[in-house]
Amino acid sequence: MAESNLVIVGVNHKTTPVELREKLAFTKGNIEESTEKLCGFPEVDENLIISTCNRVEIYARVNDVDRGIDRLKKFICEFHMIPYNLLDKHFYAFQEEETVQHLFRVSASLDSMVVGESQILGQVKDAYSLAKSLQTTGLILNQLFEKAFNVAKKIREETGINESAVSISSAAVELARKIFEDLESHTVMLVGTGEMAELAAKHLISYGVKTVYVASRTYERATTLAKTLNGSALDFEHFKTELHKADIVISSTASPKFIINKEIVQSAIHQRNNRPMFFIDIAVPRDIEPEVNDLENVYLYDIDDLQSVVNANLQEREKEAEVAMGIIRTEVSKFNNWVESLDAIPTIVELRKRAEAVRMQEIEKTLKKMTHLSDEDKNNLHQMTSSIINKILHKPTVNLKKKTQTTEGRTYLKAIRDLFHLDD
Amino acid sequence: MKIITFNIAMISYLLASLEYFIYLVYRKPGVSTLATATVVVGLLSHTAIIGLRSQETGHGPYTTSFEVAIFLSWLVVVVYCFTHWRYKIKDLGSFVIPVAFLILLYATFLSKEIVNFPESEFRILLTLHRTLSIIGFAAFAIAFGLGVMYLIQEKQVKSKKLGMMYFRMPSLESLDNLTYKAVAVGFPLFTLGFLTGSIWNIKMSQSSLFSWELVKIWPLVIGWILYGLVFFGRYRMGWRGKKVAQGSVIGFVTVIISIILHV
Helix, strand or coil: CCCCCEEEEEEECCCCCHHHHHHHCCCHHHHHHHHHHHHHCCCEEEEEEEECCCEEEEEEEECCHHHHHHHHHHHHHHHHCCCHHHHHHHCEEEECHHHHHHHHHHHCCCCCCCCCCCHHHHHHHHHHHHHHHCCCCCHHHHHHHHHHHHHHHHHHHHCCCCCCCCCHHHHHHHHHHHHCCCCCCCEEEEECCCHHHHHHHHHHHHCCCCEEEEEECCHHHHHHHHHHCCCEEEEHHHHHHHHHHCCEEEECCCCCCCCECHHHHHHHHHHCCCCCEEEEECCCCCCECHHHHHCCCEEEEEHHHHHHHHHHHHHHHHHHHHHHHHHHHHHHHHHHHHHHHCCHHHHHHHHHHHHHHHHHHHHHHHHHHCCCCCHHHHHHHHHHHHHHHHHHHHHHHHHHHHHCCCCCHHHHHHHHHHHCCCCC | CHHHHHHHHHHHHHHHHHHHHHHHHHCCHHHHHHHHHHHHHHHHHHHHHHHHHHHHHCCCCCCCHHHHHHHHHHHHHHHHHHHHHHHCCCCHHHHHHHHHHHHHHHHHCCCCCCCCCCCCCCHHHHHHHHHHHHHHHHHHHHHHHHHHHHHHHHHHHHHCCCCHHHHHCCCHHHHHHHHHHHHHHHHHHHHHHHHHHHHHHHHHHCCCCCCCCHHHHHHHHHHHHHHHHHHHHHHHCCCCCHHHHHHHHHHHHHHHHHHHHHC
């Protein structure tokens, strides 16, 4: 079993409280300094730092796993000037293929606070391109990270891990996008100026909604909010007569009674020639009569409905995470195979096999033409060709074995494998 | 040779239907591409069958029930491929390709005998009738698939139980618009087909428009009225969404029944 000598040391939102995490964060400014310092340690061959608000991790290839992990832990403490005994219990550390699995989980967002969120992949990519530009990564870490991005992409495509909305406002936007063809040509009306309604409206605007109306009992608040949303304010008394202009209605007033009932919506939908309407009732107590949902082409979701959509989606993500773990396991073992292929012995054996195959092929061709040869002559020919191959391959074999003891070894192996097409 | 080609087409459509279904339920992205490739294989051999048959009979594929069935099913797949390419609705195949498969399967039970095209001074009417009706039918098949998708999606959004297919399927409004477009293409063609057929019928039998038995005509009339309602109702009566989808689904069933009774 070949060893990749990969390790990872880190803290994240599960192991470490934010007060401590923020002290450990590496900023854009000091990452360069830190990775270069790490490179200076004799234990560390390659290294990369990921620092986000939820995690600080150092990935490295070291020449001795245990000493390497120790070195990285101490480095984090020393760099941030925090006593080792204070931090030690918060660290997690993985080695060899566990490192690979951990990185695959992180970049596929299985290790995130909200499973499936897409931000982390971008952060890992940024960390990688920074490390690459500083040349602190080499053959193994490069391959590991490139692979991690592929795996994350594969998981996004083959599972529904990031498909569903996991916040109230994004669930509302998602529903709007499943009701209407494109949000650009649609109009949203806010009734009431609640904070959550504003958030949902901003979300809808970011997805293309252009026309926004705001109605509030206090006209001033309506105008202020309309200004920030680039919309127009409506007189509260008149919003019901204007209701038919809205495709999406977000209601969030403090009214103790329903302010929008079935009759009002019925007349609005009639005026709209039955074009669909989507009502989002964020108010508690509710603003919209639940029977509105019985009307054809009208869809009403209140805060509990949206919350249960979010909960169902979260559960769905957990299930998808299991599927994703299956993919990760396969990919980890593929990565291991690749690491193994970098070991010198199998490469040498394969190289010799390749040479031997060529030799046999050519000698048979020749012997077919030279039927007059005696068996002894044939033997001589075999011996001669074999020794040519042995002599040619002797030096490279010895050198390759030597080189694989050094840090350049894998580069040499890769070159040999590429030049002789050993991976075909 | 003909039988092998026929079987390749039929098996391809069956396989593609299964693949689309797997894609719909288990969302394996590769499967969708595979299904589309399978449809293309089916369509190529299907085209070959029609070519061979027409060469053999010396006229277009609309004389016997068998020919009409394979031509119908072929056009359904062609129109599907166009819709797939133009509108990129991947799930549509799950609902349309099985229709094409079932029509082909039905064709295997029909007589494969070659019949000469009826000699008549009005033969152009008959050709028009059959071609127009069949193209209209293909458009209705697409509207049917889209209508089924609309009904599934609408049920999920309305009942607030958002299942697996909720994420896969397009928005209600776009399904509604596309269903309407398909009906808007199908209805005028089908109406013209209906008219030319009726005129041909009168000319040939010198009898009244409704020389058919009543039993045979009523599903067709119901279907035609339904599609008419969908076609004209959108702007006159605000027929949208569920009504359009239901109209397209029920309309398609009645048209299938009337075709089975008719040809």
